Amino acid sequence: MTAYEHLLKYDIKPSSQRIVIMDYLLNNRTHPTSNDIYNALKDDNPTLSKTTVYNTLKLFEEKGAVLNLSIDEKNAHFDGDTSDHAHLICSNCGKIIDMKIEMAPNVCNDMGCEIHQTHIYMKGICGECKKAN
Amino acid sequence: MTAYEHLLKYDIKPSSQRIVIMDYLLNNRTHPTSNDIYNALKDDNPTLSKTTVYNTLKLFEEKGAVLNLSIDEKNAHFDGDTSDHAHLICSNCGKIIDMKIEMAPNVCNDMGCEIHQTHIYMKGICGECKKAN
DNA sequence: TATAAATTTGTAACGATTACAAATTAAAAC
DNA sequence: GTTTTAATTTGTAATCGTTACAAATTTATA
16 A cells, blocks of 8 residues: 555545655654654655654654554554554664564564563543542 | 552662652552652642652663553653553543553453553563664 | 645744753761 | 773764744635
């Protein structure tokens, strides 16, 4: 699926900036930060602004077109793959690696990784707020 | 277990500041931020510094005495309960709620919550780094 | 073509966190 | 118990990712 089609699927009006940012996310599965994306795109898109990348990623996230990973305390990382999967961040090199949920955490050991911690985070609406609403 | 004993267990020399911070974490299971803790303690501990709270929490985390939750993009939240459990953050009120791993995400529905996303994050050493080391 | 709405841009501000050096406290040596 | 050394705490200033805001540009509508 092209970036253009992907945007339409998530009900996002496709501007040229949005297309190029989504295209980068779909073709670079490195879980880049907003800054990573800006740096990668700015040479070919000289008028692109850092703020646009931030705003666009926030829009994508709200529309469900990308995932905002809070795995790294320093920066937000983004994932264009919204299918269910887990992530491992390496404490040594900082790389973020995709993992299949059903195998986690055992797949790590198979792959020669070493797991120190596993966190499960859910986002949603709590019981109190749901009742109050 | 007292805060004092808890510190010893994790091989942390117990200063008065460390004790009062750990005590707060053990008795307030609200997943406070560093700033939350500072604000809660500063009246009874007028000389306490914000920097000390940050430094102390970092030390606790390194020693494995607390968990640093990156569930909230805005701030780091800390959990004095290091046993295995999942967390739900409410998009409406921001509260962070403990969940039992084995029941997640279904327990949420039972409890009247509504889940929008589930993230599994692992921290460790990746295969490449492990091999290189 | 004129007008309105949406998007993008750059700058400035914000705020959580950290670096750093001085001050204080605790521990060790004598 | 005084001196010396190490560890801890503190306050200020800096860092840096992110956002607020208003102007500029582009796109859509009349």
